[in-house]
Amino acid sequence: VWTRAGVSVAAVTVMVGVAGCQDGATKAADEPVAQSPASAKQSPAEAVQAAYKKTAAAKSAKVRMTMSLPADSKAGGGTMEISGVQGWDPAVMDITVKGSMFKELAGAGGGEIPDAIRMVIANNVMYMDMGTANAAQLDGKRWLKLDLKAAAQAGGDDPVGFGGMDGLGNLNQDPAQQIALLLDSKNLKHVGSEQVEGVSAERYQGTLSFEEMLAANESSKVLSEADRAKLVESVKKAGLKGYDTNLWVNKEGYPVRMTVSMEMAGGKLDLDAHYSDYGSAATVQPPADSETFDLFGMLKEMGGAGSGA
Template sequence: MSKSAWKRAGVALTALAVVTGVAGCQDGDAKAGGTKAGGTQAAPEAQTQTLGDATKAIQAAYRKTSAAKAAKVKMTMSMKGAGAESGTVEMTGIQGWAPASMDITMKGSMLSAGDPDAPEQMRMIMLDQVMYVDMGAKQAAEMDGKRWMKLDMKAAADASGKSAMQNPFTGGGLDNMNQDPAQQLALLLDSPDLKHIGAEKINGMETEHYKGTLTFEQMLKANESSKLLSKEEHDQLIANVKKTGLKGYDTELWVTEDGYPARMDIGMTMAEGTMNVRADYSDYGTEIAVQAPPAKDTVDLFEMLKGLGKA
């Protein structure tokens, strides 16, 4: 594959890590004014709920979201800084979490990877722990007409060890793939400073805005996948994260009157750069029928890498 194609594949993998692992956190730099791009001002403090009421509201949202199993999602991810590929990417489509699956279309400046001939958008499918990325017609011409890049994450993990596919942002493994909004609500309940900000209108819907802070250690402790790690692997993961300068996550979400998350914000500030993600959800419980592309149209990235290694 061409250099730009490899970079687009990297963007897709980064996007997958975000969608599957960290939906629901926000950058702690958005303190003053309580707003982010596209956000709204919080309601007066006098209208906020008590801690007990906020906890009950999020518990109820967790139960409803978990039962919904799927939703439509529009997610915008931006990265900047010396250690990150600066730019933005927007992902729109359907995400399922029981079972884990997705079919989304990506577009944005990060996708071009400096290639003027790069496609304006790229489709990404995940099904049965396998990701497929549509690399476009031009790339297909360089790969015997096969435009879909396949990454079997379970096969890659089996070949490299249980912790090989650890999500670099949350420490999650394969059993934590496609982390659903419900799990993020459960994590927010572990926040020591959970609070209700106030009523806000999001995407034309009346919502209640909540916020809480989680350290990386708290996220890892709540993650079932971390129990697969040996003490040495656990300590090494903590040490590696500390080197990045990541302190933790300020988590924000907006819950509709029907009890579903309308929006979740993600943000991480590290020594080398920042990542911000905004996810807007709708149509909970929507039917989702994800299909893998035909095998004749796919090229296996893992097999390709093994071949390059032998060469």
Template structure:
């Protein structure tokens, strides 16, 4: 397999991890808050959290921009259905991050996530190198451990995959912002919304306690530990809540020691059916096994051939 295919798989998984939250989920909302006065930002956002948590799925159009993060830098656009609790996804993906410098890369890719496993449609040209099988199965932890490649491990699992973009959880952390404020009423794609924004530093995340009412201690601790390891210096969130009490748009800007990640997501159709099925086994290639084979070939002094096959 080409090195660019390995790279594309790793970059795609970094992006998918950011969006679908492979390492985190929401244990469910504690009910009771009412939206009330939109200028009461905390009360309004808490009510939006509870509705969003209960919805468990939505349709989304998302744009992600990564800068200063080496090979993973670039842009990616995703559209499709995402679910949380449990985390599932069915996306069509395109953008500069997808090609990873490969002239044979498809213009767009379908990406599925189910039970902690990612499935990527690698396209017809790549299928010709994989015995006609279009789908690559990518088990996050197994593939990273088997690769023996620290750079690939970092791309696949280096904490970015644990940045949960479950919109309900994002709303919960927004409540911890010391400068959470109501910006005003605005229209988003013709829909009336209320605009809110807030910022957090890692130190503030560690000291704040608002999320304790909404998230389990394990989920909150995992999130804080992740952003510390990433060297994050700032975490800024903006959300536009529609008249039904759901986020219509959410912008998240994460500043890190070496670069930044900007995500803009437009959500619709909350509660939509998010049925995701794994591709047939006879149409998939298991990256875990391929990594094992490549590792064995490297031990035998055939590393270059293994990566190119």
């Protein structure tokens, strides 16, 4: 399924994985800023820094995100819609996923395809509610469990192949980290005041090349030279040149919308996220073990049983 996704999975993995923990967050936290991110007296960098601080301290928010590819893209095009709650201290997520792109990816695995799937991510483990009909094929257990860390390790040195599954776990990436990336943009600017679903917000815009993103990424420094070269080569094949980011901040200093566009050889990938209800750490409850079917555990057992299995 993930291989068939091609550019979609590669792009998402690169964006949320490579754009993860990086120096911009530390820079945003260390530099002094004024109290009101939406103040006209602030520079764009100061406003973004202040928005970072408010978002990081909030620990959670409701999120509604759409990922889209044009119909003529190599990955087949379509949309994937995500809605629910996410937390980043600790990193958790409880969302519903639907859309034409989702249906295509899910259909590659066979079986009955639900119109939407509830997905829970906690402790680097992803759980997917496969519905009652599919539960009959999973020993009566409707929740499919996938240990993202174990899957990534099994992927070896392939940064955007099966090992890229770890990047999917980072779909619940702290939005503050994404905001901090704007601080590394050399052309960060304040576009003006706009309405976002009836709420007045200040819009900020900036771009980053892939090379700038990789240079700012603290976690990428743990890669060996060989793995780093493979990552760069994979991105070059995908045709990714850079990231265009727009951020809308409300009068309270919280981001209410963020868009990221990535032009690639297989088509333009657009991510559009809306945030609301910022608050204390989100409570996400994974399903009980008795209700889950461990996909990766099953694959390991099959591998251990030899070629006959």
